[in-house]
Amino acid sequence: MTNLVNKTNVDSEMILSLSNEPAIRDKAIEEAVIRIVEDTGAKVIIENLKKPSTDNSNFALIVLCPDTNVEDRAVLNSIALRYYNNQHIVLYKPTNREINTVYRYIEGKDYFSAEQTTVSYSLFGLKLEDNGINYILECHDKLPERIAASLVDFLEKDTKAIDKPFFEKLIKSAKKTIRNGDESEVNLAEAAKCYVITQQSTLAGKPFSLDYYMYSCHVYDGDASTGGEDWFFIQQYGILNGAPGYDKHWAGTRINVNGESWYVGQGDVALNYVDYYKMTNYINSQNNVDTKEIVLIYAEPQAINGVTSYTISESESISGTIGFEGGKDGGAATLKGNGFLSIGAGFESSYSFEVADCTCEGRSLEGEHPATAAWKYTFKRAQQNRSIGKWQHLHDPAKLATSVFSPLNTWIWKFPTDKRDVYKQFESVFEIGIMNTISRYSGSQSPKDIPGDSSGSEKFTITLKMPPLLCVNKRDFLFSNECSSQTLEIACQGSWSLQVEDANDTWVSVSETEGKGQSTKVYITVDKLEGASERSAILQVTRIKDKEDPTEDELIQIKVFQSTGKID
Structure with missing residues (x-):
């Protein structure tokens, strides 16, 4: 292992604490740690989690589950101490049961609705913030470079979050306190704990990051253990970068696009820009159980056309006795469990984002999956300059097609509580379309739009955070x-x-x-x-x-x- 130091010699802003020396055969964690050292200048230490620690330094802890017994009480105490101290906790190659064991010990309930012994995660991370935000790392990747990238991004979450405008909307103080027993209607967007799950990757050479901000609540009905309904308020915030690979230049006689030669004559070509982004979210039940009991309550935006900015102002009220996880005003952090009740609740938030030269089609409730929440953002393509003497030139495609686009999709799902064991997660599919536009015959013909052959999609599995019962x-x-x-x-x-x-x-x-x-x-x-x-x-x-x-x-x-x- 590279760059190991003793605690007494630590002289770095980031300290990476490992539960034990990783086996040399495990290239994924080796590469992840080496990359963190190279990218952040972090120091690495090996720590015995069974020994009590009074060190409150801001260490990031990586627990190598294949070689660490996370069911040991001393190990759990060490993990809990760091969690309540707002430190990063990352489990490497945990089983679902090990995730539940750790989460139950620090939060008082399971992370999953049912225990399994399979290893489905490469990384599972937790980072509790004082403001009620709880960052979650769910990484299913097997490639060492993807595991390393996910881990580095998660450990740098504190510094990167402030660059996201949407994040500012989530850290405001609650207007209505719940800590002092005020049972009046609360705004869940301000009072409830928010879980943030980030997925990032690259498609068609365009890097992207998707943040899923998830709030949930339970509506009580009767005293049966499976009664009532679970509600989920989800906001999908994207940072989609269309700049890499975009190329607009003056071309000569012919140009190669997608391996095929095209005649230009003389004129502009605009290559490898984003034609559209499509985001589709649906709950895929376990064991092929029918998903007809899932209801899509709300989905925005519905349609965007001909405006330069769009504001989502979400407002939904729920009556009855409501249960939810308390956020920043949830009481002493070290006390396990933080379920709070309210007589009535609502969800209100507002956010604006730029949509110049962009149209949006709300495609919710379409397709084979009931209650699908889906959107397609399509950008203005490069077009011929029709001015006299300019026909060989192209107007630029939409600025957002070749730069950073930050949309917000928001929706609400609900389903009966007795379906928790089958509606455990949702699938989120991100799709990108690439376009190339070339002048034809020195401008004497209309430009040719040629879809890129590098278009594609990627699917992520997001665990639904069940509200407390x-x-x-x-x-x-x-x-x-x-x-x-x-x-x-x-x-x-x-x-x-x-x-x-x-x-x-x-x-x-x-x-x-x-x-x-x-x-x-x-x-x-x-x-x-x-x-x-x-x-x-x-x-x-x-x-x-x-x-x-x-x-x-x-x-x-x-x-x-x-x-x-x-x-x-």
């Missing part, structure tokens, strides 16, 4: 030194149990230890504090799947703190 109205309770009570409200799709984590904390008690359904009030009572030292306890609320399957699949921890004096 267990929610509370508060995660932090502060009491004075007097004997008193406060109200905790619990909503659960199914049954729940409640207990004090440490049986020795007999000074705190609860009025109910079990229940079910979407609204139960529990009274938390503390005894009078006679001593001179403050004290605290942890309450644990657990969702129980059902009577036939008593699996505890969601956990929320609640902190109870009692002061030595009065509270204002």
Whole structure:
């Protein structure tokens, strides 16, 4: 391994911490680490995750799962410490079960709706931000260079994000707090945790990056464990670069396009520019289950033509008791689980992007997959200059066809909760069309448009972030030194149990230890504090799947703190 150093000799802005020395046969992780060292000047250390660490440096941790037991409690503690310290966590070649193990330990619930033992990810990464954004790295690539590129981009996410205008829309503070138990309608775009999954690649020589900003919520209905509906608010933000390979020049007698010779005479040719981008998103069920129960609630833009900029102003309201993951105001980060409830919720956001000389066709609900959310952006092609004496010249194609284009597609899906095990993910297909335009016979004939033979598409699989089925109205309770009570409200799709984590904390008690359904009030009572030292306890609320399957699949921890004096 290149550039290994000891912790005591670290003198670099980026420290890459590996759980163990990678086997020399594993070229993918070797190349990824070497590239990071070369691109960022990072130092690399090997760290024993089983030993307690008090170092709070901003290390990026790569856990080599084939050689590390991530089910070991000491290893999980090390991972959790770094996660809550806002450090990058990357699992290399994890099984789905290992991903669930780590995610459940730090977030209180599974990442997947069902455990599997297969290795389907080359990389799985997490990066928690203070502002409620949770970056997710999902890499399925097998090629070492693609794995390296994905890893480098993920580790540099902090610095690259500020260059994206859309990101600024997501880091604003919540207008309506949920931390203090305000159960009034909230704007999920401001109050809920946002998961960001980035996919990047190159098609037809044109690099692109697609960010998927995902919010979700659960609408409670009854007390059955499979009741209610899950809603998903997804925004697909693209950074699509049409500049590489674009070539406009004055050509002589003939020119070769796609391996074929064409007669020009004398005149302009515009080669290898973007003709269109097409983005298609659909839920492909597991085990060939019918997807007719998926409903597309909203999809924008619907159509764009003849304008220079377009604004998406999304607004959708949901009534009833709503459960969602809290964002930046979700309480103490180190407490597991952060499901919150609200009486009614909405999703409101607005974003504008440039669309000069571009048309957009909303193609949602088309094709073989129900509830497809799809768009095709087509650009103005190079055209003949019809001015006198200029017929051999071409007007440039649309500027956005040869530079950076940043569209935003936004849509809402919903489906019954009992379909979680089959509607686990969605497929996102990105397609690019290339065009070449050449003058013909020195301008005496109309220009010829020749589609590029390097056009193509790429498909990504995106995991749907399921909303919590267990929610509370508060995660932090502060009491004075007097004997008193406060109200905790619990909503659960199914049954729940409640207990004090440490049986020795007999000074705190609860009025109910079990229940079910979407609204139960529990009274938390503390005894009078006679001593001179403050004290605290942890309450644990657990969702129980059902009577036939008593699996505890969601956990929320609640902190109870009692002061030595009065509270204002």
